[in-house]
Amino acid sequence: MLRDDKIWVATKATGEAIYLLPQKAIHHGLITGGNNKEVDCTARLLAEGFSSLGTPVFITDIHRDLAGLMAPGNDSESVQGIVSHMGLQKSDFCFQGFPVTLWDVCGKTGIPLRANIGEIGPDLLSQILHLGALQSKTLKTVFRIANDQYLLLSDVGVGQLHREQS
DSSP states (O other), rough: OOTTTTTEEEEEETEEEEEEEEOOOOOOOOOOSSHHHHHHHHHHHHHHHHHTOOOOOOOOOOSSGGGGGSSOOOOOOHHHHEEEEEEEEGGGGGOOOOOOOOOOTSSSSEEOOOHHHHHHHHHHHHHHTTTTTHHHHHHHHHHHHHHHOOOOEEEOHHHHHHHHHO
16 A cells, blocks of 8 residues: 555554655565465555556465455455554555456466476366366376486476366
């Protein structure tokens, strides 16, 4: 959330706001937190702030926890509690979406992503290909054998695999 062209990231217990000055931001960074929710909140605040300033943002979002940036939020009792607790009703707080383009390993709804099959792993590959339990176990066995025998699982366009399967 922007306040005076600064990105608001937190509020101290004393009520004093903590801001990131965009002109002081470096070209790379590491976001950490006590749990995934804290990390997601920080990443979301920074992405929203830089996007509001017109800066393109690239975030890896493996679990799609941040994909909700593309749609405006919904008002609810819990959200109103947070807005009140953080003192956001005094600011220009509003629900809004941001421009989002996702990478898509299936190549259907986003930017097609080519990946090494070995890096994708048997679990994600099973989900992509909509395999049943027995098929997934077989795929895991293939991965285990390839790993034990130092065999390289070659590069394949996963989107092509999925389309051929359909």
